[in-house]
Amino acid sequence: MSIAADQTQSWLDQHPGAPLAGAGASWLDSARANALALFERIGLPGVRDEQWRYTNLRALKSKLYQPAANSQSDWSLPESDHPRFVLVDGVYNAGLSNLEGVAKGVQFMPLDDAVADSRFDLETRFGSTLPAQQHGFSALNTAYCQGGYVLMLGAGATSKSPLEVLFLNSATDSTADASAISHTRNFIIADANSQCTVIERHQGTDGSVYLHNTITEIIAGDNAHIDHYKIQQDSCDAFHIGGVFIEQARSAQVKTHNLALGGLVARNDVRASLSGEGAHIEMNGLVFGRGRQHVDNHTEVVHAVPHCTSDEYYRSVLDDQSRSVFRGRIIVAQDAQQTNAEQQNNNLLLSAGAEADTKPQLEIYADDVQCSHGATVGQLDPKSLFYLNSRGIDTESARALLTFAFANEVIERIAIESVRDEMTQLIAGALLDGMEELL
């Protein structure tokens, strides 16, 4: 048996008796069996896979895992006026959640409930947004997902208040033999003309080592409007493997905001398939890397039909020895005339040890399209630094201000004021004590 196969088997052995969501639904049982078979065949991705070439999984693979124990009970959550769905170590926690007050026509429920109720028809939707070629983590996710949220919006339903989802990870014991692993699978299914904003927060105590493998599938019906925020503040020793997979029908408008602040290794795939005319996807991303963090963002937009637009804007700020990878693939099918696709990826290196890899990838098969892309890797501009210095602002503060300004170009794209303020405080405060007061 090869080493790779050994490892694959070991990964399978690390999930004995994990609680599975929706157990007993025969379609899901068979989907899980298929995913297991797939995983046995492909295993975890490695540097030989083109899409994982720059993703260093050595630290992730060197750990032993066991299903997260749901061990922490002393959670103190900030107050919130919004409906809130809380998962602890991948499992829905009713006590911490508040699903009251969702708007008419909106249903917000645990994955278990949605699987059990055939009216929601999760059977045909489960996995429908995933790319044909899956990687080992998404196979594991299907095989072992323990929980997740399902948000269903009926035709015309509008949720004025943002819906919040907290993925909490228990503090782990650093002396334990195995680290916690959890898999979550989430759905936002928005029927025609519906509208919602979802804020996913991923959190864990610094110093805790765990692996959270999460997938959110978004199915946007005709003219549905969905804003999806993912605020990833996992422990700086944790591993985060995430996927946001989106299917958009005619004129569906989806915005994703991917704010990657935590994790030792964080990988996020965002993929949108524009399969109805007039669909629009906006993908925003901000990476704030410090220490030895490694943050990967892989985006893919598939323009399958004419008259769709996409707008990608990813920025990384990298300090210390941190590293970011951006891969942005845009596919414009032969029939997808009148496509307008834009992509920007800018990286700011604050230290000599930081590194950014950026790879725009445009595959255009139509002839009447507008596609533009730009990628930069740079440092703070000495002219700007001198300008601020000459106004009396010392070098440390000037650097912090300019770094914030760079990140702020992404923060400004956040539509919800409270989230925008929160990000401003968070980033500004991390750069320089007291700077948030200025802004």
Next chain:
Amino acid sequence: MLSVKNLHASVFDTPILKGLNLEVNAGEVHAIMGPNGSGKSTLANVVAGRPGYEITEGTVEYQGKDIREMDASERAGEGVFLAFQYPVEIPGVSNMAMLKAAINSLRKYRGEGEMPAAEFLQLIKEKAALVEMKQELLKRSVNEGFSGGEKKRNEILQMAMLEPTLALLDETDSGLDIDALKIVSKGVNALRSPERAMVLVTHYQRLLDYIVPDYVHVLSDGKIVKSGDKSLALELEEKGYSWIEQELQQAS
């Protein structure tokens, strides 16, 4: 106030200033004129502490302090201000935020507490009116998308807010139309005071019609070769810089 003696300076290793002497007292306005490449802008930038502008010989004292080893922010703390020839655009930092940061940094340097928010707002309102700057421009990113005239007015606004004791204006008039020039000059004149000195670096005599200097100096090849009162500027305007150069040649 500012005492420059035998100043030699290089810009990224190219010698530009070659033994320059200049004495500026409080309350005075000095104009520095001269042909392109004579070192006018270099002088302003060296005094302000721009990185890459290196003093190789000579001394620069400001209010009795040797400022050669101070970085630009410390010199600003001491009261030096440079209005840039080409103001820098800083996307993502609003004018307001930069000014607030600047004022509080200067106050901190001088051992004072932060300016109360209400006082700051009142001050900026008053000073913006002086340079006829629209309120909306204050909320915009520093100089981003500003016209040439708006950028220069913004420099004067910053000067008015920071209240330096020595203002160095590097070709603030270049590229301005007559209306913008009048507004900028009005702003500068409003800031003239017995405690404050100004050094105007300019290529054109035109500015001096609006801001009347006490002294005019002509720079050539890194040295001041002729000094006089405002009539020197008019003579230069009439006869051109070649007149000075011819005079120099005859003298040698």
